[in-house]
Amino acid sequence: MDTPVDINSLLADLDKDEWFSSxxxxxxxxxxxxxxxxxxxxxxxxYRDGEFAKHALFCVIGGAIRLSSSLHDGTPSLLVYLEPCHWFGDISLIDGQPYIRDAIADIDAQILCVPMQSFTQWLEQNPKHWRDIARLSINKLRVAYQVIGEPGALQHRLARRLWLMAHGFGSxxxxxxMQLSVSQEHLAQMMGSTRQSINAALAKLEGLGLLSQGYKSIDLTNLERLLNHANRLDVDDLVDRP
Known part of the structure; x- marks a missing residue:
């Protein structure tokens, strides 16, 4: 169901996102x-992977969205977990191609949907703002480069991913x-690991006092220490990649 928005109150909420506020x-x-x-x-x-793009951009304003796909063997692969006030959908806006990945509500969610036709017409009349759309995509590309081929044991890579999630993947x-609403199963899909391995890695991080676990939630205790641990490499880490 689509509902109109109160522009003034919405603008104030959306300014919590660093891209939008800039x-x-x-x-x-x-x-x-x-x-x-x-x-x-x-x-x-x-929306589903391959679906024609009817909207230029989306923003999570309540709840959470999973961007995911299925591997060749049918195993689900979670790309990213989006919470308020994260903007997405920019790839189809830029290249005019169908959506990639599936966007699924993890919990009841409210999504701001920007119509493709009216917004692209506005951009054609105001082309200087394409640079801002590019900035949105480049911010995500920077994060992607951080997680591709991450070094270290699973506990260190997981610590880095939790740090990124705490910071809204850059948003x-x-x-x-300091509190993340995410299950071990979703973390396993995101990390390309098993739930058992994620459980063990979380237990190690919890034992170091870096976090505490709840039901489908993780409370982070110290982000600086979490990042320091993520960046620490031992000799055995180079072969310990569950």
Missing amino acids: CADELKRALVRDAKVHRLLAGEAL RMHSPS
């Missing part, structure tokens, strides 16, 4: 002017979240 006011208003809030139930798809570097 954009010019005219771009901010263009993004929300024709946007609608789409409500999803847990497990419901916002809230100055206001990180």
Whole structure:
């Protein structure tokens, strides 16, 4: 179900995202002017891999979205876990191709949907703002380079991934979240590991006082120490990659 938005109150909430807050006011208003809030139930798809792109951009304003796909053997692969106020969908906006990955509500979610036609027409009339769209994509590319071929044992790579999640994968570097709502199963899919290995790695991090575990949640205790641990490499780490 789509509902209209209160532009002024929404702008204040969206400014929590560092990319959005750095954009010019005219771009901010263009993004929300024709946007609608789409409500999803847990497990419901916002879009599927290969689907024609009807929206230019999306932003999570409540709940959480999983961007995932299936490997050749049918095993689910979780690319990223998105929480408020994370923007996504920029790849299809830039190249005009169908969506990649599946976007699934992990819990009941509210997603701001920016119509493709009206927003691309606005960009054609205001081409200087394409640079801001490029910045959004480049920020994600920087994060992708950080996680591709991560060195270290699983506990160190997991510590780095939790640090990135706390910072919204780059969207809230100055206001990180110390509590992450994510299951061990989702972490396993994200890390290309098994739930058992993730459980063991989390137990090691918990034993070091870096986090505490709850039901489908992780409380981080010290982000600086977590990152320091992520960047620590022992000789055995180079072969310990479950």
